[in-house]
Amino acid sequence: MNIRIQQINVVVGDIKSNADAVLRALEKAEADSVDLLVLPELVVCGYPPMDLLERRSFLNAVFSQNDRIIESTGSTGLLFGTVTPNESGHGRPIYNTAILAHQGETAGRVHKTLLPTYDVFDEFRYFEPGNNIHVTEWAGFKWGITICEDIWNNQNEYNYHTYKCDPAVELREKGAQVLINIAASPFTKRKPEMREDMLARHARRLNIPVIYANQVGANTEIVFDGISSVFSAEGNLITRLATFEEDHGDFTWSGSPDISYTGSSVAPIPGTEERLFHALVLGLKDYVVKSGMPDRVVMGLSGGIDSALAAVIATRALGKENVMGVTMPSEFSSSGSVTDSEVLASNLGIPFYELPIADIYQAFISTLQPVFGDSEFGVAEENLQSRARGALLMGISNKLGNMLLNTGNKSELAVGYCTLYGDMAGGLSILSDIYKTEVYAISRWLNDQFFGREIIPENTISKPPSAELRPDQKDTDSLPPYDILDGILKAYIEDQMPAEHIVQKGYHEETVRDVIRKVDGNEYKRRQAAPGIRVSSKAFGSGRRLPIAQRWTELG
Amino acid sequence: MNIRIQQINVVVGDIKSNADAVLRALEKAEADSVDLLVLPELVVCGYPPMDLLERRSFLNAVFSQNDRIIESTGSTGLLFGTVTPNESGHGRPIYNTAILAHQGETAGRVHKTLLPTYDVFDEFRYFEPGNNIHVTEWAGFKWGITICEDIWNNQNEYNYHTYKCDPAVELREKGAQVLINIAASPFTKRKPEMREDMLARHARRLNIPVIYANQVGANTEIVFDGISSVFSAEGNLITRLATFEEDHGDFTWSGSPDISYTGSSVAPIPGTEERLFHALVLGLKDYVVKSGMPDRVVMGLSGGIDSALAAVIATRALGKENVMGVTMPSEFSSSGSVTDSEVLASNLGIPFYELPIADIYQAFISTLQPVFGDSEFGVAEENLQSRARGALLMGISNKLGNMLLNTGNKSELAVGYCTLYGDMAGGLSILSDIYKTEVYAISRWLNDQFFGREIIPENTISKPPSAELRPDQKDTDSLPPYDILDGILKAYIEDQMPAEHIVQKGYHEETVRDVIRKVDGNEYKRRQAAPGIRVSSKAFGSGRRLPIAQRWTELG
Structure with missing residues (x-):
């Protein structure tokens, strides 16, 4: 199999143009004799569509482009993420879905099982979770197809809750020969390494290759970094696409745990600054x-x-x-x-x-x-x-x-x-x-x-x-020196540490209390702040939701 | 049984003071020989606590006040809403729970099954849903205890999705002799009538009395109206508490479908303005x-x-x-x-x-x-x-x-x-x-x-x-006359109608398109608007979440 992963920069709500971009990628893949083109999560509507998903006209436009894309497929199989209707009459009206299309028809369909609903993510607000973890049989192979959070089971940087099921493991038990994950995984400053560690761990513990296609581009507060990648069954990095840029990479897979790449290479990940x-x-x-x-x-x-x-x-x-x-x-x-x-x-x-x-x-x-x-x-x-x-x-x-x-x-x-x-x-x-x-x-x-x-x-x-x-x-008339202030802020906001733990890290107690008092007391200002670009695991904005009329304090 | 419903105005995050208010109500109920005092949902932490629920110190403070409240109970049974830990090791770390306490011990514990996650509600962000619908046997009776959304199954004003289970019906099938609902049900302008219609319908279709205790008071964007009530098995209103004020009401229940009230009466619900x-x-x-x-x-x-x-x-x-x-x-x-x-x-x-x-x-x-x-x-x-x-x-x-x-x-x-x-x-x-x-x-x-x-x-x-x-x-130099503008806005924002349906209501097409263009084009302004008081089914603010960097339009 000649497989291509491709990261494209789509625009939230620009449904027709996004579908056009998908079709351009498909056309090029067909010209290049690619057997399977893998695109990221929700490429038709963009991520995060937010409450646009509640508008019937918006959904109909997405569904109609889904059909157009599926009908346009020929010799190249296309795996892409989009919204599909839940026609069961129960639960939320839509799924977050990966569609595998080939020769003008749907060859496979997988709904996202684990729906992130923390920080900037509100997927339970919109989507019905998939409840049927199954391998996709196509072109003579058993594909373990997952969507973003499905493989972040209990490995994300929030540790707020644990999921009860582990789709990757279930897929392997059901015979998957390769794990594919299509994603809209936002950038945070330590995410690139964290993500690749996780992908390599999956490959090693399941002993199958892992193919990962992530969105690239920014949408309001969220930046997607791309850095799509392929790992061998031994957990070795085979190919890695660019950071913050559209890119694609080709490789071949024989159906065995082995995987080899052609043409593309391992792009470097830039340093912190x-x-x-x-x-x-x-x-x-x-x-x-x-x-x-x-x-x-x-x-x-x-x-x-x-x-x-x-x-x-x-x-x-x-x-x-x-x-x-x-x-x-x-x-x-x-x-x-x-x-x-x-x-x-x-x-x-x-x-x-x-x-x-x-x-x-x-x-x-x-x-x-x-x-x-x-x-x-x-x-x-x-x-x-x-x-x-x-x-x-x-x-x-x-x-x-x-x-x-x-x-x-x-x-x-x-x-x-x-x-x-x-x-x-x-x-x-x-x-x-x-x-x-x-x-x-x-x-x-x-x-x-x-x-x-x-x-x-x-x-x-x-x-x-x-x-x-x-x-x-x-x-410094009003604030501690910035190295101290930032240390306390990071512990309080990103690591959600209680005051006494922050003091145990070596900060002066009065300073810690004063900083926490200031952070808590300025929620009303931040409610009216301009939107920002999220690059940490806890930014101010839609991922941090606190009441204003409230009296909780850590400080007793 | 002498039963009292009581609506109290608690403050989000003022955990100790809220618990004090619970204990004052309990003390008065004991002095008045009440057998069961019913208080609203989440009275210990207030509603909505939002991301305070992610702070371990906040949760510990709530759990400690839960214990204090339970230990303080004597001859009067107390049913109150609070947060409790999920100790299973799976899923989200907390439940939204109704605790029945009596003689210093927990006599019953019911977790909320249906978690609203739409508009201003984010309960799936925090809570693990209950998955064990059961009647509570206490004082010789079988109580069907539910929490807010549990009885709004497919009857709410959003119609965004349908729930798969109906806790009230299940409880009745399991022998419940009375349905109790403790709530933090926000006011919207048509909610009081809608809510009582729903409660009366439950009573009639289950043929048991319905006892309803709702929060009162405002918290940042949300106002709770109270209007707690009791309905007979025939769906007749037996008692109704005040609107927008703290209040309580007493009644007696024999264990049969019959219910009668003492002391309290049916408070009027004020008109629209x-x-x-x-x-x-x-x-x-x-x-x-x-x-x-x-x-x-x-x-x-x-x-x-x-x-x-x-x-x-x-x-x-x-x-x-x-x-x-x-x-x-x-x-x-x-x-x-x-x-x-x-x-x-x-x-x-x-x-x-x-x-x-x-x-x-x-x-x-x-x-x-x-x-x-x-x-x-x-x-x-x-x-x-x-x-x-x-x-x-x-x-x-x-x-x-x-x-x-x-x-x-x-x-x-x-x-x-x-x-x-x-x-x-x-x-x-x-x-x-x-x-x-x-x-x-x-x-x-x-x-x-x-x-x-x-x-x-x-x-x-x-x-x-x-x-x-x-x-x-x-x-009117820039806008249509307000009766026309408001009609279009209500159809677009609250009823989420597509443009052509709004035109079908009798509005001029160019006017409709112009208004929709203005609404969509000003999302960036509203993102920085001051918080408001929500009184409609779709207010600007935390219940309406739209991307700014996006290109969707109804208008083709």
């Missing part, structure tokens, strides 16, 4: 392209490291002519905030404006005099500066059509060190799942490795971080 | 109280009907001394916008400020000159006015601690006739699930029935609605 950078570039690009917005952004450049990194990402994703930087100094801005922004904009070659906020801020203060009276300068005045900037940037966005790109990071969003409708404004928050310490690491990597020269000004990297909303302000 | 008004009053009050914010709000008064209704709701919920009204006229404001606001504030007796935005707006325009150049007045300039107002109100909020109450309605949020970070700003959007036509109906009812005098100025009700962001602007 590189993969985060490319995830964000793809996340931003696909967000604007797939939303149908103009592919242009406007952003505030503060002279600080967050906006500098965001500008590099935007320039890489959209091109320098499509990124506008605006510096908006106040009386509290350091001289470096303007000059560092200017240097950055010049290094990147992006259009740059300087719009001072003094007049706007003064107008706010004098208009508010009847209410503020002679009260002291405080958070209200700080936030007015931030909101003046937010409104200026949104004004430009409305006038020119450039989406406002938000540049806040995960550390500040976690503790609420940011202003609602001010520096929290934007259509997409590109760094909202990137801790401040990671912002530094990626920025240094960009200068040192990626560009090999100083694109982000050294002064931006080396100066102490400051919001510059009052005289001589430093982030 | 009245119930919506009280739902919003409770929603706002509990939101600020349960969030631990100061019980004070600030709000913009535009002279229009939305802010007028919101001000009445706020005054009723928090007291007139805790509601601050601010009018922020511009050059485009009608003279009525200030005077109507003044009259309203005076009628309500709330503090009132006038803060003109001319200076701020001019400062924005002149600061933006390098970018705007000599471009024409447009949406950017309109939005700057709205954002100037948003920033003024947030400045007051930051300075005085009053939460900004957002006053936008569902019609404008649906079509995006509102400004992100401007009139969309606020800690809570009190009218975000109220259509404009409903805003009028409730306002008229308030003047005519509730107050019996003109509290909302007649001019506010009768003048054509306008955003007043450009000269002589009217809402």
Whole structure:
């Protein structure tokens, strides 16, 4: 058997175009004498379709393209993921299905058994689980076909619950000669290695080859990294496709545990900073392209490291002519905030404006005099500066059509060190799942490795971080140093550790309590935050759902 | 048997205090010689606890209060809803459970079988479903105990899917002499009648009495209306508790299909406008109280009907001394916008400020000159006015601690006739699930029935609605008349009708297409909207989940 795995970048809801992409892949596979083409999960509707799955018209459009795809198959067998109707009259009305089509007919059909319903996943909201684990007999072989979560049984990074059944093992017991998994498995920073470990483990314990085809591309909050792969029965990596790019790879399989590859090779997986950078570039690009917005952004450049990194990402994703930087100094801005922004904009070659906020801020203060009276300068005045900037940037966005790109990071969003409708404004928050310490690491990597020269000004990297909303302000006036803050945040948010365990890791108890208090107390702000690109196992956004009107605290 | 149903208002996450409230109810029931006290679903942790259920420390606190409650029981049996651990080692780690406790011991334990996972409900995200439907034998009788969704089998207002099992019927077949349902059943405007129809149907088809105890109180987006009730085997309403208030009711049951009540009576259910008004009053009050914010709000008064209704709701919920009204006229404001606001504030007796935005707006325009150049007045300039107002109100909020109450309605949020970070700003959007036509109906009812005098100025009700962001602007310049708009929106959003069915209802095709285009195109705005109070079967917020980067459209 000549088998091809192919990872394609489909658009949620663009049903006809996605089906066209499937058919183009099929046509090429037929021309290349491929016997079986394996495409990822839900390629017809895209992932995650969310509540579009509740619309009858949407489902009908998917079903109709399924038929078109099946009817178009000829000599090449096609395995692809899509939505199919549950016609039993019981349970949820649809399945998440892998269809094997050949010679214009359906040759096999497998429904997803394990439906992820945690973090960003809501599959039980829509899909009826499959309850008939069976091998697919086709072309003289017994294929063990599974969909994404089906092989993550009790091996995922959440450990929130254990599944009762293990489809891969059941398929092997029923005679499967090869395990295929079609997936829409989102990227997180440690996922590539975790996933390949899991695939290799399956191969070894079942003693059959494992063929894995994953989606690539970003959809709102989620980025799919691709990295589709094939493992031999010994658990050896035979082929691996590209990271964050469309790609395909061919190999031959004799029906024995042996498998060999032809043409394609083992693509490298980029290192931590590189993969985060490319995830964000793809996340931003696909967000604007797939939303149908103009592919242009406007952003505030503060002279600080967050906006500098965001500008590099935007320039890489959209091109320098499509990124506008605006510096908006106040009386509290350091001289470096303007000059560092200017240097950055010049290094990147992006259009740059300087719009001072003094007049706007003064107008706010004098208009508010009847209410503020002679009260002291405080958070209200700080936030007015931030909101003046937010409104200026949104004004430009409305006038020119450039989406406002938000540049806040995960550390500040976690503790609420940011202003609602001010520096929290934007259509997409590109760094909202990137801790401040990671912002530094990626920025240094960009200068040192990626560009090999100083694109982000050294002064931006080396100066102490400051919001510059009052005289001589430093982030450390309000927050612990970022290496400590980020350590506590990661333990609390991603690892869901109780306070006392975090203290046991070596952090000061009062610091831990203060950080937890800030994280819990700022849920209301995050509820109105711009959507972000998820790159960790627990991002703010649709995967972390907390009540606002509540009184739980870890802190007694 | 002397039986008491009691609806209590618990706070999500306030585990110890909620348990205290349970014990106070138990103590009173024992003093009143009650044999069985029935409390609602999940009263120990509150509903919805959301991802707090993933925190081990949270669960341990609940389990410990469960033990305390069970140990405190004496002569009165207590049936209450809470979270219990799944110790099987398989599946999700917790159950949604009804515990029957008596004489310090557990006398019965029933896990929820049907887990709602649609709209605002995510129960499959957390809970393992019960798989052992059984009657509870206690005090010489066979009790059919169920939890909320267990009796909504295929009778709910979503019709999204059908359940495979029917716990009420199974319990009856196993000998249940009475059906008890403990619930956290959210209010929607037609829910009270729908729910009682369903309860009466159960009683008649099973020929046994039905005892129903529902939560009361609001938690972030959800309002529980209470209206706990008892039905005879003939389906006759025996007792009904209050709407939107804590209450309890006693009755006697002989073990036969007969049931009789003592002491309590049948409380009336308020009419449509009245119930919506009280739902919003409770929603706002509990939101600020349960969030631990100061019980004070600030709000913009535009002279229009939305802010007028919101001000009445706020005054009723928090007291007139805790509601601050601010009018922020511009050059485009009608003279009525200030005077109507003044009259309203005076009628309500709330503090009132006038803060003109001319200076701020001019400062924005002149600061933006390098970018705007000599471009024409447009949406950017309109939005700057709205954002100037948003920033003024947030400045007051930051300075005085009053939460900004957002006053936008569902019609404008649906079509995006509102400004992100401007009139969309606020800690809570009190009218975000109220259509404009409903805003009028409730306002008229308030003047005519509730107050019996003109509290909302007649001019506010009768003048054509306008955003007043450009000269002589009217809402109908951009939108169809509200009775038409709201009809289309309800069909599209709540009834999920495809475009052609909406046209078949008698709406003009181009209007339908334009409205659908606007609804779909403004998902990105709503993603950052303030949380609202859900009163319809499909509100914007956590119950409606749509991708932003997507290309689906009904419109071909």
